[in-house]
Amino acid sequence: MASVIVDRRPEKGKSTANRQRVLKRLDSALKAQVDKLIARKKLKEHDSAVEVSVERKDVKEPSFGLDPSTGAVGRVVPGNEHYRVGDKIPRDPAQGQGRGSGSGAGDGESDDEDTFRFALSREEYLSLLFDELELPPLLKKDLLEIDENRFRRGGVVRYGNPGTVCVARTFKASIGRRVAAEAQHEEALEAAEAELNIALADAVPARVRAAELALQEVQQRGADIPFLDPVDLRHRALVEVQAPRTAAVMFCLMDVSSSMDETRKDLAKRFFTLLYLFLSRKYQKVELVFIRHTDQAQEVDEDTFFNGTQAGSTKVVSALVKMHEIIGLRYPASHYNIFGAQASDGDSFGADSTDSSAYLLSQLLPFSRYFVYAEVGDKPENGATSLWSAYSDIEADHFNMASVRTREEVYPALAKLFQREQPA
């Protein structure tokens, strides 16, 4: 048998199955780390691959082994320059453990570090992060099944607007028409010429004149055959098809009045980040709208939203009205899955709480896929803030609220928000 060469490079992913297995085994260890990461990282950073480190003891493979620190040990060491027989060399645990050089095959298990690091892919990371989080059944069904009408190309038609002209097909039609028209014209021309010749032969001036005119007319008609005619026009047809809606918009609403201190804003940010990550896993494209409010609402960019300061009293309903306004202007509910996320310390005054609650229920929830309210910071002694009590009255499957007091509570709070409802 002769020697052969095989190009194995196209065969990829041999290790994938075993990788999944070890990740599954490391599940709890990895989840603990991922929980820490979400608290530390910025929103954008969550997009790239995430490095985690794993303690070897979590994936230990025990075997019987000899303890190198016991018994009598002899060793042959190369490169001796200055020791003589009888010399004593201080015992250093690292000595003699130096890595052999060379191409490494064979001397595998010599390293005794306690941890090893590796990168999780974005998918693996997010699925660890959201493993136990699921949208409530109703919502989930909606997410998968709500369709929108989309236009798709489908065949060629005669009528349409100029933007949809199909040039190739139009020219094809034009050629056909011209071939037909010119053939007819040739015939007419020949007939007119023959008529003229007869008239000339007969030499009747009136008939000659008439024949000449007739010929001229036919010639004129021939020259009039247009290169392109409106009847040639062909348009690409657009047909309406139903397709699942894949675009989502997430409204971040935050109270930035002076009672929202840095800690509370920080908690709010984590809350938004987590929700964003979750949505970006579910939808192809998630747009973000940031609305901050004191006693009046403003749409701002992400940076201003989280870092800008503004003084003023609080009027929650202003932000809700702003959200409604923006939906009306830019995000028709027929095209977008609308998500609302509101963070506040719950302080509001007078009729504002009930106004907000009523407005949310009547004006926003009908359009929204989901709306969550996170109350950040400590609860007052009497148990509930005015906004909390007002929102508590809202009864809708796609509305939820949670209280978040510490960093560690952000993740469970959202877990609670998205947890699959237990069958009653």
Added chain:
Amino acid sequence: MQELAQRFTGSEWTLEDLLAIERICARHAERYGLDTFPNQMEVITSEQMLDCYVSSGLPVNYGHWSFGKHFLIESGKYHSGQNALAYEIVINTNPCIAFLKEDNSLAMQALVIPHACYGHNSFSKGNYLFKQWTQPDAVLDYMLFARNYVADCEERFGLERVERTLDALHALRDQGLDKYKRPRKLDTRKERAEQAKRLSAAQENMRQGEYFSVTPHAAPAASTEAVFPPSPEENLLYFIEKHAPKLEPWQRELARIVRKIAQYFYPQRQTQVMNEGWATFWHHRLINDMYDAGQIDQGILLECLHSHTNVIRQPDYARLNPYALGFAAWNEIKRVCEKPTAEDREFLPDIAGKDWLETFHDIMQNYRDESFLLQFLTPKLVRDFRLMNIQTREGLDHWTVNDTAGEEGFKAIRSQLAAQYRLETVMPEISVVRYGRDTDRKLVLQYQSYAGRRLIEDQTAQTLKQLRQLWGFDVQLEAVDQNGAVLKTY
């Protein structure tokens, strides 16, 4: 031949180039009588090289999380720049599969092809250990069988149960070796037929309740008194496969698979210095022959020599590099054959002045690291490497230099060095001494302590836990000293 007239240059290569280099090597190797399996060179990516690491070069393996773990560790080391990847991996199969990394330059490929396809290949075809303990024709079939069998078990008995069984079996992998008995030949077809027989017989027994029969067997009185097994059994996995009271047939089959695979790598572990030295010697030789014949240009030769020098670098006071030691040892043998000194004649009278090529083949075929070093280490090599023999024992805070390179120290260094390559010095010797077959089914193992060395405590406890799970009854491990006195019971 057209390809022999070809002159390689530059760093780019095509598959045809690699095949041509292999053909050129074949011509040169023929002159030295290197007998090889046909070569199957496979070009692979870095990631595939990592796959190879994980399954010790076997291109097919069953699924288990531990392979995933090793992949993560190795790829982490590679991607952080801690470890470079091997340029090639070769596995003793017939045909001999050599994995060549795609990002090797032409010169690197010209180096690794003779190294793997003629060096390692001829070694595994010729060396007695490989001949006795491995079946290069059958191993791939067997691995395929193992993979399918494990997958099948996972489907039938659940991923978790299979995984737990394999975890426990892997813990005992090093104790799954027949060190003295020669294993039976692997034959997948026979294996499958017998496995089916074993399975149905076991199921039959199971149905008849024989495994768990309440009424004791009418065993002859003599056997209840006698110790079972009659002589200590060193192959723990074999013993488990045959005698574990509670294992299901498929679990016994898994024990067999783990054992067979561990056994396959047994010769490799005992011939690292010889094998790497042999391959390094031959790539060095063949590269020079190719240059002399004008088949490669000076650029390629220099790049090859550069890597060659890196491969055989021996840092001072560090662990001995098997490539360096092996390469030097083979070169010394050649020198002793061709130009022996009075000293060589004294210490190596058997080979001094003999035909070097004949001697080479004879040594390659009939030795392993331990005996190779004991027989053929030369005083000159000990001096060149400036070897010294140091010793310590538990409780001392220093090493004592016992011997240095020189006339008096030579023999002591030689025997210490050879002992370092004896597997028993790195792997504990554990064997089954008693099995209460007709009583409480307790299993007693013995660890033969050597030079006062003890087992690693926590590892031993964990391994025993795994073993108890397989055995299903009590398992006890006794550490005994040379006189048989029990030092400790686990």
